[in-house]
Amino acid sequence: MDMPASKLMRFGPENPLRLDEGTELAPWQIAYETYGELNADKTNAILVCHALTGDQYVASENPVTGKPGWWSMMVGPGQPVDTDKYFVICANVLGGCLGTTGPACTNPETDEVYGLDLPVVTIGDMVRSQAKLVEALGIETLFAVVGGSMGGMQVLQWASAYPEKVFAAVPIATGPRHSSQNIAFHEVGRQAVMADPDWCHGQYAKEGKRPLKGLSVARMAAHITYMSDESLHNKFGRNLQDRSAITFGFDADFQIESYLRHQGMTFVDRFDANSYLYVTRAMDYFDLAAAHGGKLANAFLHSDTRFCVMSFTTDWLFPTSESKDIVRALNAAGANVSFVEIESSRGHDAFLLDEPELFKTMRGFLTGAAKARGIPAPSNGD
Amino acid sequence: MDMPASKLMRFGPENPLRLDEGTELAPWQIAYETYGELNADKTNAILVCHALTGDQYVASENPVTGKPGWWSMMVGPGQPVDTDKYFVICANVLGGCLGTTGPACTNPETDEVYGLDLPVVTIGDMVRSQAKLVEALGIETLFAVVGGSMGGMQVLQWASAYPEKVFAAVPIATGPRHSSQNIAFHEVGRQAVMADPDWCHGQYAKEGKRPLKGLSVARMAAHITYMSDESLHNKFGRNLQDRSAITFGFDADFQIESYLRHQGMTFVDRFDANSYLYVTRAMDYFDLAAAHGGKLANAFLHSDTRFCVMSFTTDWLFPTSESKDIVRALNAAGANVSFVEIESSRGHDAFLLDEPELFKTMRGFLTGAAKARGIPAPSNGD
DSSP states (O other): OOOOOOEEEEEOTTSOEEOTTSOEEOSEEEEEEEESOOOTTSOOEEEEEOOTTOOSOSSSOOTTTOOOOTTTTTEETTSSEETTTOEEEEEOOTTOSSSSSOTTSEETTTTEEOGGGSOOOOHHHHHHHHHHHHHHTTOSSEEEEEEETHHHHHHHHHHHHOGGGEEEEEEESOOSBOOHHHHHHHHHHHHHHHHSGGGGGGTHHHHTOOOHHHHHHHHHHHHHHHSOHHHHHHHTTTOBSSOSSOOSSSSOOBHHHHHHHHHHHHHHHHOOHHHHHHHHHHHHHOBTTGGGTTOGGGGGTTOOOEEEEEEETTOSSSOHHHHHHHHHHHHHTTOEEEEEEEOOSSGGGGGGSOOHHHHHHHHHHHHHHHHHHTOOOOTTOO | OOOOOOEEEEEOTTSOEEOTTSOEEOSEEEEEEEESOOOTTSOOEEEEEOOTTOOSOSSSOOTTTOOOOTTTTTEETTSSEETTTSEEEEEOOTTOSSSSSOTTSEETTTTEEOGGGSOOOOHHHHHHHHHHHHHHTTOSSEEEEEEETHHHHHHHHHHHHOGGGEEEEEEESOOSBOOHHHHHHHHHHHHHHHHSGGGGGGTHHHHTOOOHHHHHHHHHHHHHHHSOHHHHHHHTTTOBSSOSSOOSSSSOOBHHHHHHHHHHHHHHHHOOHHHHHHHHHHHHHOBTTGGGTTOGGGGGTTOOOEEEEEEETTOSSSOHHHHHHHHHHHHHTTOEEEEEEEOOSSOGGGGGSOOHHHHHHHHHHHHHHHHHHTOOOOTTOO
């Protein structure tokens, strides 16, 4: 896969990345995009953390797909995360496939593609790599860290590992740990990839192959979990695909089948199969309470960070109950927290869609936090 | 796959099976088991309809797996479906792989395995084949038709297509049609099978291969939908598999991963991949309202059948709302219907498990219906 031209921060052997696995990664690199201007006091930086298969192109065209930024309704001039006011950073995650060190990158020790030789990374490792980027950019404290789903896990990890560096935190549609059901769906996806003979035990790059069919099936299964039963019913129901009647065959008779096949086929054009294994594994391993003696509140003790937690009514991948677990722990830790459950029919994916209450809540929370932080509004008003 | 020794009813060219697809199937056969004795008036026959990957061994050892009958807690001497009192019939579904005509059988026209040359069958076709079996057994009216999930769809189809032949009907954990989300999960399973190069476009028998990996992934994905988030949490949570810590790898670290892999691996020993395509497709095509002018109540007009509809609180594959759709339609049609939503944490699979309220409801309903039908209790009391 060609690497797109992103901003790149390279870290040499003198600046290794410590990994939760116990080893160190060096050299390594992190690809990122920025939007807006860092102010003189360096107090207006917002880090946006992307989800499982997201990327650094949060508010600008993705050079691989040619599509607009994945959160351009949320991030941009005059948007809730207002790039006229804030300096926004978004980095490709460690283990990803859009420029940051991941399994599709060349292993400097062997001059061959890493494949499964890259150590398995965690949400903690991703956040540690982002902290090194933020430090390299000369920013001491982030005004805010925001993100949904796996991005929300990173937000929680940031607030727990670097409370002094996070003024405000917005974890959306996420949980303090990956549930058994979520691990189960990820495992199905990984097994689908690994069942593809073109996966070649992870060495497909060397063999000149790509496990496209397996990765496509993995994406199809995952995609169902991103939508609600209600949204699938509203969007597709049992509508037939360009036909007046069922065909008594195994082609895509129903629109939902055709839609899922399309999701699978387009995904493999933009994503690396081994990266899919790595990032799903990172989510599976996330368990913030377990990392703090089994008590989630311990993850947030003595925190001055302001939190705004959001969930969506029909999200069954990260149901509201898991956001409430976060809120309860933050309350128990004496943290400053607000919580909004947003009424939406669109399931987990709602955090990426046009959901007015999501935008309103984000804008309101950031505006209030910006006042407390003393960040001036842009000259054209707020 | 060796065919086990079941009772077999063969239908020759003079007795073809009309298929919804528009063609006729001949010769064809249906494999079945019976339990208990048919009484002199032939009024005590209960047809049990099995679910997607079930079989005719409802109350006796499955010769392929060596496991007890899949519903032996429900069906047997003294059980709720009491074989001391009722004559129980259970047949392998059309399109299945345990003796009834299915894609793994030999096509009499070519003397080769059918594969995808078998016409795609429907729930209506399955029920039509069962009606021919029941007729061949000399039974005019079934005392009851009972079944869960796809078995429940067959119950509804029986009650709709042959109301005069069904005295009582017990559809459990089912719906009047397959939802968009359910079709989506089935499509993922089919794509997983078809992505396996050993599937050979359905001709794997001819090639001496079997798409075991694809079928295994299909089963893993499906299995998640049979359990509730709560039951996965209670049974596995984030428990690790024989290890004190995560391994930073892609082996089965979590018990849920190991469990799912086991489910996938054991499934392929007992099920044919093409049959999986056929029976999932039959479920997808099921839409009882669409077959009756878009109004579900029309499926049950002028019915004297007594219905007992059951659902489970945590079943998200066939949620209670779908059972309520059935009940509303039956009420609108003026039918005799009782409805019980059973409190259970175990999701869709609850209908196969030790759920006392399920057994109590079944026993009570059948006992009442048997009195109305004039079926005597067994000599050792009821």
